[in-house]
Amino acid sequence: MKKPVLLVFFLMSIIPNLFAQNIHLNSLGFLTDDSKTAVIPQSCTSFKLVSVSTGDIVFEGETTGPNYQKDVDQEVWRLDFSAFQKPGRYYLKVPGVGKSGEFEIGADVFNFAAKTSMRGFYLWRCGMAVDGEFAGNHYHQDACHLNDAYEDYIGKKGSKRDGTGGWHDAGDHGKYVVNAGISLGVLFYAWEHFQPQLEKMELDIPETAPGFPDFLKELKWETDWILKMQYPDGSGRVSHKLTRTNFSDFIMAHDDDAKRYFTDWSSAATADFVGIMAMAARYFKPYDAAYAKKCLDVAWVSYRFLQENPEYKRFEQGDFKTGGYQTKDDDDRLWAAAELWATTGDEDCLRDYEKRAAEIDYEILENWDWQNVSNLAMFTYALSSRDGKNSEIEKTIKKNIIANAEAIVEKGKSDVYSRALGGRYYWGCNGTVARQTVNLQVANLIQPNPKYKQAAIGIVDHIFGKNYYSRSYVTGLGINPPMFPHDRRSGADKIEAPWPGYLVGGGHSATDWVDKEESYSHNEIAINWQAALVYALAGFVSY
Incomplete structure (x- = not known):
């Protein structure tokens, strides 16, 4: 995909202070009025x-430490300069260690990353040409998969109907409803x-939904x-x-x-x-009432x-070797009832939800993804202003949300790299x-407390360089970002940077962790992870 010698030149050009990677911090910068910390895995x-x-x-x-953590097998010293709040561009200088890369302090330090991450969904679009300019490169893909899709596997061999559009799911070109569920849920x-x-x-982005704000236009x-x-x-x-039967090569x-x-x-x-x-019916209604009604209908x-067919219907792969996304449906049915009630106030949906909850x-998960979306249901119920909720159930769920957030805060504080x-x-x-930032921000909406937002900032810090590797986990953004994601476009477009x-x-x-294209289990990209990143950054943008 990319030649090692070019990678060397790339790294030399973007990081003048690679020698100081021992100062691990959020390479995007820090918000003016919030926490500002870094860690160093050597004595200082x-x-x-x-x-x-x-x-x-x-x-x-003065630094504090050392603090030893077993999983990284390191002692680290902590730097805290939260008290400094003047906007500008700075670097840290640590005697005996060196200096950090330069970073910003300001109210808008996450804006560019948030926009770039959200534009990633546009660049994932299927069924239309996409274009993007970034860091001197022009990224382009022609309109694709305009023959989506055939109905052979739903009893209509040789028949075709319109299945164009949507986002490619991950590093492959498939489109999957289950993963779209958690992705859109978090983005909404x-x-x-x-x-x-x-x-x-x-x-x-293109004007594909006239009158919609850009964020909702993409959704x-x-x-x-x-x-x-x-x-x-x-x-x-x-x-x-909706996929082919096997994954394509890197094309x-x-x-x-x-x-x-x-x-x-x-x-x-x-x-x-x-x-x-x-959810679409709720959030799109102010911009297109007819479309919202179609979604609700x-x-x-x-x-x-689903009510008439309560038994679990598993998806069987059969001829397909593409992503399975097999999952039990209890949590999905719970979420369906919660969102339909939140949109309509229907009492039967409310009772369905409360029974399933x-x-x-009434459990709140701190470790959740497409396999279990019950948190989406719980958060929707807890935050809804609709009448009819059982007050004891509501009280219990809110209590559990707060307890869950408290646990996440403590784990973030105890981890030397703020990984919660x-x-x-x-x-x-x-x-x-x-995605844990969703838990924290929901708790903050229910019972505001600065520590919830501070833990969420710690997570953003971790993603963009305050981690064991002193690297950003996001392509194109922050210090020494991934160069070899498991992504077919990045592997096939002949552009050095992904x-x-x-x-x-x-x-x-x-x-x-390895930054290798072939290691899909370490270095793939996917809409569910991307939605979580967008949410994490969205909590701290300022315009």
Whole structure:
């Protein structure tokens, strides 16, 4: 994909202070009024904050430590310069260690990263040409998969209907309803929780939804495709995915001409369809009431089908070797009921939700992804202002949300690199770390406390360089970012730098992450992890 010698030149050009990678910090910078910390895995006693423009020392402090952490097998010393709040460009100088790279302090230090990360969804678009300029490179993909898709696997051999649009799911070109569920759910939350900031975000994307703010315009592109995944027979069933039978080689999407198919339905995909469409109906209504009604109408069709067919319908891969996304449907049905109630106030949906929530003892998860979306249901219920909720259930859920956030705060504080997932590592764990900011921000909406936002900032710090590797986990952003993501575009486009703004999955232990294209389990990108990154950054943008 990329030649090592070119990588060397790239790193030399973007990081003048690679020798000082021992100062681990958020390479994007720090918000003026919030926490500002760094860590150093070697003995040190003091530090200085230096202004880039004047060379003056503007702040001095003592380090604290050492603190030993087993999973990284390191002793680290902590630097805290939160008390300094003057905007500008600075670097840290540590006697016996060296100096850090330069960074910003200001109110808008995360704006560019938030925009770039959100534009990543536009660059994932299927069915239309996409273009992007970044760091002197022009990224382009022609319109792709315009023959989506055939119905051979839903009983109509040789028949084809429109399945174009949506986002490519990950490093491959497939489109999957279950993963779209958690991705859109988290992105809709970002809009609900941070709308005043996000409605000002200009993404420079095509006018595919006139009158919509850019953020929602991008979500509508995916929603338009999700609508096409419901069976056209009126049953309410929803195809689990739309892919070819096998993964393609590392080629551009517009060169992928293999037949692609609507697959058989699953109850999890059908329930996630309901959750997506109910949310779309709520958030799109101010901009297109007719479209919102269409979303709500089809949500009811699928919800009623699920009510009449309560048994679990697993998706069976059969001929397909693409992503399985097999999952039980209890949490998906819970989410469907919650969102449909939140949109309509329907009492039957409310009772359905409350019954299902009781069956899982109103649990709030700190480690969650597409396999279990019950948190989406719990958060929607807790934050809804609709009447009719059982006051004791509401009280219990809110109590559990706060307790969960408290646990996340403590884990973030006890981790030397502010990683709030504790010692758990697995395929895609960076996405879960980012997604924990949802738990924290929801808790802050229920019971405001600065420590919840501080823990969320700690997570952003971790993603952009305050980690074991002293590297950003996001392509094109921050210090020494990933160069070899498992992403077919980045591997096939003959451009040295990968497509920008994407969070890679991370290690399976605290020290085994590798920046290698072939290692999909360490270095793939995916819409569910990306949505979590966008949410994490959205909480701290300022316009």
